[in-house]
Amino acid sequence: xxxxxxxxIVGGTHGNEFTGAYLIQKFAQFPDLITRQSFExxxxxxxxxxxAAGRRYVEKDLNRCFLKQDLQDPTLRSYEELQxxxxxxxxxxxxxxxxxxxxxxxxxxxNMGLTIxxxxxxxxxxxxxxxxxxxxxxxxxxxxxxxxxxxxxxxNSLCELxxxxxxxxxxxxxxxxxxxxxxxxxxxxxxxxxxxxxQGGIPSTKETLILYDHLSVxxxxxxxxxxxxxxxxxxxxxxxxQALNPGDPIFIxxxxxxxxxxxxxTVWPIFINEAAYYExxxxxxxxxxxxxxx
Amino acid sequence: xxxxxxxxIVGGTHGNEFTGAYLIQKFAQFPDLITRQSFExxxxxxxxxxxAAGRRYVEKDLNRCFLKQDLQDPTLRSYEELQxxxxxxxxxxxxxxxxxxxxxxxxxxxNMGLTIxxxxxxxxxxxxxxxxxxxxxxxxxxxxxxxxxxxxxxxNSLCELxxxxxxxxxxxxxxxxxxxxxxxxxxxxxxxxxxxxxQGGIPSTKETLILYDHLSVxxxxxxxxxxxxxxxxxxxxxxxxQALNPGDPIFIxxxxxxxxxxxxxTVWPIFINEAAYYExxxxxxxxxxxxxxx
Numbered sequence: 001x002x003x004x005x006x007x008x009i010v011g012g013t014h015g016n017e018f019t020g021a022y023l024i025q026k027f028a029q030f031p032d033l034i035t036r037q038s039f040e041x042x043x044x045x046x047x048x049x050x051x052a053a054g055r056r057y058v059e060k061d062l063n064r065c066f067l068k069q070d071l072q073d074p075t076l077r078s079y080e081e082l083q084x085x086x087x088x089x090x091x092x093x094x095x096x097x098x099x100x101x102x103x104x105x106x107x108x109x110x111n112m113g114l115t116i117x118x119x120x121x122x123x124x125x126x127x128x129x130x131x132x133x134x135x136x137x138x139x140x141x142x143x144x145x146x147x148x149x150x151x152x153x154x155x156n157s158l159c160e161l162x163x164x165x166x167x168x169x170x171x172x173x174x175x176x177x178x179x180x181x182x183x184x185x186x187x188x189x190x191x192x193x194x195x196x197x198x199q200g201g202i203p204s205t206k207e208t209l210i211l212y213d214h215l216s217v218x219x220x221x222x223x224x225x226x227x228x229x230x231x232x233x234x235x236x237x238x239x240x241x242q243a244l245n246p247g248d249p250i251f252i253x254x255x256x257x258x259x260x261x262x263x264x265x266t267v268w269p270i271f272i273n274e275a276a277y278y279e280x281x282x283x284x285x286x287x288x289x290x291x292x293x294x
Numbered sequence: 295x296x297x298x299x300x301x302x303i304v305g306g307t308h309g310n311e312f313t314g315a316y317l318i319q320k321f322a323q324f325p326d327l328i329t330r331q332s333f334e335x336x337x338x339x340x341x342x343x344x345x346a347a348g349r350r351y352v353e354k355d356l357n358r359c360f361l362k363q364d365l366q367d368p369t370l371r372s373y374e375e376l377q378x379x380x381x382x383x384x385x386x387x388x389x390x391x392x393x394x395x396x397x398x399x400x401x402x403x404x405n406m407g408l409t410i411x412x413x414x415x416x417x418x419x420x421x422x423x424x425x426x427x428x429x430x431x432x433x434x435x436x437x438x439x440x441x442x443x444x445x446x447x448x449x450n451s452l453c454e455l456x457x458x459x460x461x462x463x464x465x466x467x468x469x470x471x472x473x474x475x476x477x478x479x480x481x482x483x484x485x486x487x488x489x490x491x492x493q494g495g496i497p498s499t500k501e502t503l504i505l506y507d508h509l510s511v512x513x514x515x516x517x518x519x520x521x522x523x524x525x526x527x528x529x530x531x532x533x534x535x536q537a538l539n540p541g542d543p544i545f546i547x548x549x550x551x552x553x554x555x556x557x558x559x560t561v562w563p564i565f566i567n568e569a570a571y572y573e574x575x576x577x578x579x580x581x582x583x584x585x586x587x588x
Contacts (some may be wrong), residue, residue, distance in 0.1 A: 025521070026548045054573060055349070109465040171403040171465035173569035177525040178547050227319070231471040252471050254320045275467035279348060 004161070004194050007041045008091050008099035009034065009187060013063050013106065013155055014276070015050025016172040017294050019183050020105025020165075026184075036191050038198035042099070046087060046155065049079060054173050056276055061106075064153040092158040101161040103181065104154070104192055109166035109275045110284075114186055116213075117164040118143040119156050125163060126294045127202070128193055130209040135189060138182065140241055142166075142270060142287060144214045168294050169238065171277055200235040212241065212268055212287035219281045221259060229254055232273045232283065240270045243289075251283070298455070298488050301335045302385050302393035303328065303481060307357050307394040307400065307449055308570070310466035313477050314399025314459075320478075330485050332492035333468060336393070340381060347423060348467050350570055352501060357398075358447040371430025384450040395455040397446070397484055399477065402462035403569045404578075405532040407469065407478055412437040412505075413450050419457060419586045421496070422487055424503040429483060432476065434535055436460075438508045463532065466569055479568065503588050506562055506581035513575045515545050515553060523548055526567045526577065534564045537583075546579070 007009055009027060011020030025033045027043045034041040047052045049061045065084035068224075069230060070076055091099040108115075116129045116139060133139040146152040167183050170176050196202055221230030230251040236244070243266050244250070251259040267286040271277060274284075303321060305314030319336045321328045328335040339345060341356045352373045358439045359378035364370055385393040402409075409544040410433060427433040440446040450458055461477050464470050490496055515524030527543040537560050538544070545553040555561075565571060568578075 022522070022548060030549065072487050094310045109468060169465075171463075173466065173572060174403060174567050175522075175525040176528075176531060176567070178528045178531070180525060180548075181550075228316070231469040231474060234470075237470060237472070254474075255324065256314060256475075261399075273468050273470070275465050278467060 002100075003198050004039050005101040005193065006097070006099050007036075007039055007101045007103070007163075007194060008044060008086075008159075009041065009103050009105065010046050010155055012043045012048070012051045013046040013104055014061075015047045015052070015058075015163070016054055016056050017105075017107040017177050018173060018227070019107045019170065019180055019254045021045060021051050021165055022175055022180065023105060023184060023187065024176055033189060034187070036195040038195055039100075044087065044090065046104075046166075047080065047083060050154040053207075056172070061104075063155055066155055067153045068150050068157070070153075070172065088158055090209065094187045099159050099162075101194060102156055103187065104156055104164040105187075106164050106166045107170050107172075107179070108166050108271065109171060109197045110168050110271045110273055111240045112168040112270065113138040113140050113167040113241070113284055114182060115139075115168075115270070116141045117156075117166055119146060119152055119154060119163065120149075121145070121162055122158060122294070124161055124197070126209060126292075128190065129163070130206065130294055131193055132186065132189055133209065134206055139186070140212065141209060142212045145251045158214060207293055208291050211290055213224055213272060213290060215286040215288050217282045218250075218269075218284050218286060220278075220283045228278070229258075230259060233258065236269070236272060236284075238272070240272050241268055241289075244269050244286075295454060296394075297492050298333050298394040300391070300393050301330075301333055301395045301397070301420070301485065301488060302338060303335065303397050303399065304338045304340050304381075304449055305399040306342070307340040307398055307402075308355075309341045309346070309352075310348055310350050311399075311401040312467060312469050313401045313461055313464065313474050314473065315345050315539060316329040316469055317399060317478060317481065328481070328485060330489040332489055333508060334396075335485065336385065341374065341377060345422075351504045357400075360449055360451045361447045362444050362451070366446075371415075377567055381449065382452055393453050395457075395488060396450055396453040397456055397481065398450055399481075399505045400458050400460045401464050401466075401473070401564065402460050403465060404462050404565045404567055405534045406460045406462040406564065407432040407535070408476060409433075409460040409462075409564070410435045411450075411460055413446055413448060413457065414443075414454060415439070416454055417588070418455055418491070420503060420586075422456070422484065424500065424588055425487055426480065426483055427503065428500060430476075433480070434506060434564075435503060436506045436508070461499070485571050488520055491588065501587055504583050505584055505586055506564060507584060509582050511576045511579050511581040512544075512563075514572075514577045522572070524553060527552065530563070530566060530578075532566070534566050535562055537561075538563050538580075 009166040011024035232248040269284040295311035298471040356374040371451040
């Protein structure tokens with residue numbers, strides 16, 4: 001594999017996810033923290049208008065604007081669609097300036113710990129994920145694969161190497177010092193790993209990795225008019241990455257009826273009660289836990 | 295004191311505080327739950343446009359729009375200013391239809407438990423607050439007094455009886471079943487108390503009440519350009535209603551410098567790290583804890 005010449009750290013892709021946005025501001029103020037000898041590190045506050053407004057987005061979810069066909073569509077001109085094209089220009093269009101690795105910093109109201117969101121199975125991404133989960137037990141690895149790169153609408157579709165980091169639980173629009181520091185340490189661990197990769201001295205990792213592979217999404221109980229009529233059951237709240245077995249409670253309706261998980265096999269839910277997913281009709285994502293050899 | 299003829303339960307005054315907004319929807323669907331023999335109960339979703347958008351407000355914080363002079367100012371025509379006038383019309387203008395007691399349901403990202411926010415010291419409000427804190431240890435009583443009713447910008451300024459309930463911690467834009475149910479029980483306890491008040495059978499309460507009286511607000515550490523440069527110190531996070539003593543850590547800057555509380559005397563901080571207060575320049579409110587006789 002080729003040398004990594006340029007690493008991009010992206011934050012504020014969602015304007016109300018302050019952990020990443022303020023880390024970007026910190027790194028911009030103290031660039032030595034992210035400077036490494038063998039590559040250049042750049043930072044990007046991806047959605048400055050949404051960050052200024054304290055909202056996820058202004059017109060459209062920026063992290064759903066990176067489908068290749070949308071980036072090439074000149075008729076798409078919402079703020080975020082234009083922003084996506086500008087980010088593509090900055091990070092992916094110019095061979096001399098393109099990022100070889102993109103780290104996109106997100107946060108979640110769900111108990112996601114420090115989640116690495118893989119959008120492909122590139123060996124370096126897998127090895128780095130295995131390394132990070134080895135040095136910090138809070139690190140979990142979620143893989144959300146796409147049939148082809150063309151179907152990936154995330155910032156991370158711009159570059160084969162890299163991933164998003166999804167930290168939580170944290171409410172939107174605020175900073176929690178402990179999670180801020182844990183996320184910061186994870187960024188440094190990524191940069192240090194890439195530095196050693198360039199120098200040919202990748203630390204040895206265990207040869208297995210626990211992966212949570214995306215299976216499906218589950219919506220809230222709803223009334224015929226589409227309004228939500230149920231909540232995450234208290235026993236499931238904050239139980240991201242824990243086994244959910246057939247017959248376990250999953251929702252409780254507003255009038256106190258329990259809804260049970262009726263699937264045929266165990267699943268591992270994540271993104272349980274993510275505030276930003278209410279409008280997307282997602283109460284949680286089911287994943288399949290598996291151990292892979294790398 | 296006169297009979298209470300009409301109780302208004304208000305929710306969704308802030309559109310991203312779902313606990314109250316969905317309780318209003320539940321009560322509207324199951325009115326028997328809030329029906330009591332001796333008074334009429336009405337419900338109001340106070341800011342429907344903000345609720346639909348999943349935002350605190352559309353143009354202006356509705357719960358700062360109830361200054362008497364603003365309600366009388368015909369030039370104020372933002373969505374929330376008009377909404378405030380409409381709510382005043384519904385709940386306070388018509389003697390035959392006016393609410394005698396207003397309960398305004400809020401939620402906070404801070405660890406507020408089940409907080410009663412008194413805006414005056416009416417004996418019935420104090421006695422009811424004492425009763426509620428007696429039956430549920432999660433209930434705390436915060437008093438935010440105004441020099442005159444004219445200076446109170448909250449929904450609760452429309453009526454001498456009643457208060458806001460501020461529950462947390464909960465992120466904006468989502469429901470947590472346990473807190474939803476605790477808030478619901480508290481609403482029923484209020485209604486049951488008012489029913490017994492009307493019937494002349496107020497339950498006896500202890501004669502003292504722990505009150506947290508508002509002292510001052512504290513802003514985040516900021517850079518000269520006004521941007522936030524510090525976070526709540528991890529040791530203070532979620533420590534609402536606990537004593538903060540001179541010399542205790544209060545903030546940690548983005549570059550890891552600890553800022554200590556340098557006041558002369560102990561205070562009891564609340565609203566620690568409330569997301570909605572970042573834009574207001576409020577990192578927490580200091581209160582003075584006192585026990586009063588009622």
